[in-house]
Amino acid sequence: MANLEGLYQEIILDHAKARHGDAPLEGADAEHHEFNPTCGDEITLRVKLDGAHERIDAVAWQGDGCSISMASASVLTDLVAGRPVDEALGLAEEFRTMLRSKGEGVPDEELLGDAIAFHGVSKYVMRIKCAMLSWVALEAAVAKAR
Amino acid sequence: MIPTDTEHVGARTIRDIRRDFPAFAASGDARPTAYLDSAATAQRPTAVLDAERDYLEHDLAAVHRGASAATGRSTSRFEEARADLARFVGARDDREIVWAQNATDALNMVALGIADASVGIGGADAARFALDAGDEIVLTEAEHHANLLPWQRVAQRTGARLVPVKVDEHGCWSLDDLVSVLTPRTRVVAFAEISNVTGLIVPVADVVAAVRARAPRALVVLDACQSVPHRPVDFAGYGVDFAAFSGHKMLGPNGIGVLYGRAELLDALPPARTGGSTITRVTFDTAEFLPAPQRFEAGTQPVSQAIGLAAAARYLEAMGMDAVAAHEDAFAARVLEGVAAIPGVRIVGPQPGRARAGLVSVAVDGVHAHDVGQFLDDAGLVVRVGHHCAQPLHRALGITATTRASAHVYTTAEEADRFVAALGEVRGFFGLGTGAA
Numbered sequence: 001m002a003n004l005e006g007l008y009q010e011i012i013l014d015h016a017k018a019r020h021g022d023a024p025l026e027g028a029d030a031e032h033h034e035f036n037p038t039c040g041d042e043i044t045l046r047v048k049l050d051g052a053h054e055r056i057d058a059v060a061w062q063g064d065g066c067s068i069s070m071a072s073a074s075v076l077t078d079l080v081a082g083r084p085v086d087e088a089l090g091l092a093e094e095f096r097t098m099l100r101s102k103g104e105g106v107p108d109e110e111l112l113g114d115a116i117a118f119h120g121v122s123k124y125v126m127r128i129k130c131a132m133l134s135w136v137a138l139e140a141a142v143a144k145a146r
Numbered sequence: 147m148i149p150t151d152t153e154h155v156g157a158r159t160i161r162d163i164r165r166d167f168p169a170f171a172a173s174g175d176a177r178p179t180a181y182l183d184s185a186a187t188a189q190r191p192t193a194v195l196d197a198e199r200d201y202l203e204h205d206l207a208a209v210h211r212g213a214s215a216a217t218g219r220s221t222s223r224f225e226e227a228r229a230d231l232a233r234f235v236g237a238r239d240d241r242e243i244v245w246a247q248n249a250t251d252a253l254n255m256v257a258l259g260i261a262d263a264s265v266g267i268g269g270a271d272a273a274r275f276a277l278d279a280g281d282e283i284v285l286t287e288a289e290h291h292a293n294l295l296p297w298q299r300v301a302q303r304t305g306a307r308l309v310p311v312k313v314d315e316h317g318c319w320s321l322d323d324l325v326s327v328l329t330p331r332t333r334v335v336a337f338a339e340i341s342n343v344t345g346l347i348v349p350v351a352d353v354v355a356a357v358r359a360r361a362p363r364a365l366v367v368l369d370a371c372q373s374v375p376h377r378p379v380d381f382a383g384y385g386v387d388f389a390a391f392s393g394h395k396m397l398g399p400n401g402i403g404v405l406y407g408r409a410e411l412l413d414a415l416p417p418a419r420t421g422g423s424t425i426t427r428v429t430f431d432t433a434e435f436l437p438a439p440q441r442f443e444a445g446t447q448p449v450s451q452a453i454g455l456a457a458a459a460r461y462l463e464a465m466g467m468d469a470v471a472a473h474e475d476a477f478a479a480r481v482l483e484g485v486a487a488i489p490g491v492r493i494v495g496p497q498p499g500r501a502r503a504g505l506v507s508v509a510v511d512g513v514h515a516h517d518v519g520q521f522l523d524d525a526g527l528v529v530r531v532g533h534h535c536a537q538p539l540h541r542a543l544g545i546t547a548t549t550r551a552s553a554h555v556y557t558t559a560e561e562a563d564r565f566v567a568a569l570g571e572v573r574g575f576f577g578l579g580t581g582a583a
């Protein structure tokens with residue numbers, strides 16, 4: 001597989017266009033704004049937790065950036081909405097580990113789902129931040145909400 | 147007639163010129179990477195590398211300090227380099243060339259000197275630079291951060307106001323736009339002769355004339371970072387008060403740049419950095435400074451870099467700056483013509499037919515500049531993507547980032563064509579319509 005197609009998997013290009021979760025969120029418990037000064041990508045991510053603060057009832061985001069950062073936010077929305085908070089944070093950590101792998105290893109597809117499409121990003125040091133942008137915003141928003 | 151086009155610089159062919167640059171000679175690839183990022187930093191010819199090495203091997207010694215013959219030789223070479231740069235940019239006097247780290251450093255020297263003068267440093271001589279609350283600093287929205295942030299600092303320290311010259315939908319501004327914001331309270335007018343994003347070429351002498359007529363107390367500060375490496379300039383002829391440029395964009399070394407200033411101004415401007423080699427008489431709590439340029443050159447200087455930079459100036463001089471400019475104009479024309487035919491790709495800056503420098507920035511509809519950059523990188527093209535240190539300009543244009551291709555003496559027509567061809571495939575790759583019939 002040519003490098004560029006390895007980076008821009010079909011799933012990524014689809015999510016970059018469809019953008020699940022790209023919306024405001026009424027009644028959010030917390031929001032967090034993340035900015036990447038090197039490329040100007042930015043995202044504001046909002047979360048709503050259940051009463052016990054154990055589950056992410058809803059997540060939504062608004063942002064502007066490259067296809068990698070926008071697709072990553074879209075995949076995140078699919079993966080963490082309705083999930084227990086601890087599981088979502090574990091997923092963020094797993095995603096981070098995959099991105100730091102420099103293309104090595106076999107990521108856990110069962111756990112990562114569509115997010116596995118970002119494995120190719122790990123070979124592009126300059127783009128890892130793009131893929132992590134929404135996940136870092138999620139971690140921060142959840143910490144604020146809890 | 148001497149052919150000057152995408153294949154030549156003056157009488158020399160690009161193929162021949164490329165042999166002067168080890169970075170290109172080393173590549174054994176059938177299809178070497180196209181280096182289209184010279185506006186960020188340029189490749190260096192052997193003449194520059196050899197000049198530095200020759201000095202280091204034969205003449206390395208302290209300059210302007212001590213009494214040995216070796217110091218004499220080293221100092222001569224250092225000062226000859228200054229004379230080369232003075233001639234290259236049209237200074238009236240070698241003293242008008244002050245060594246700086248780069249253009250950013252040179253612009254800071256002017257701004258900080260003005261800020262210091264505003265609190266009384268430099269005494270009566272420097273009073274002409276002092277700004278008061280309510281004075282105005284005029285800058286265009288297109289400025290590189292290097293020609294914006296130092297002025298923000300001056301405004302914070304003095305209470306002076308930053309006044310923008312607005313850009314149009316292409317990121318360009320005109321003499322009329324500038325004139326409309328000049329007032330008797332305008333004390334500084336700072337702008338780039340050539341924008342590093344749009345490639346707009348400003349008629350500097352006309353701007354100076356307009357400023358002198360309407361804002362007689364204003365200093366004109368020129369960011370010549372993208373002009374000196376690519377076109378003939380004449381600072382004294384322009385009549386600017388200060389100008390700044392970097393060595394690394396004009397085929398020279400890193401760590402060296404130039405602050406040009408009119409001698410009478412430099413002799414009065416408080417030095418932003420103080421220390422050894424700048425003074426006449428020092429007591430425990432006072433110091434008197436030498437005239438320019440020494441008053442600004444505190445501490446041990448980047449001597450081999452200055453000598454390398456002079457070699458770069460001579461290398462360009464030998465080619466002829468008119469010929470260099472003509473070659474790069476041909477590059478821009480070729481890229482513009484190609485890009486204009488690609489659906490969904492917009493040219494940022496002067497539109498085809500209007501004067502511009504040898505750099506072209508584009509925005510691809512529906513594709514973020516970083517994705518464009520990644521695609522072009524994969525196609526073997528080194529270009530620059532991002533805000534190019536000009537966030538206010540991009541904000542004014544309603545975009546976060548652009549993709550820029552830029553040329554220098556070694557850039558080929560084939561490289562221009564490869565850029566255009568790859569750009570034509572970007573939207574298709576990202577699943578957007580190419581609009582092709």
Ligand SMILES: Cc1ncc(COP(=O)(O)O)c(C=O)c1O
Nearest residue numbers: 248249250290292338342371392
């Ligand atoms: C127009 C302009 N001004 C200033 C600079 C700053 O140059 P340097 O980083 O060498 O100080 C640049 C280069 O990036 C530039 O293009």
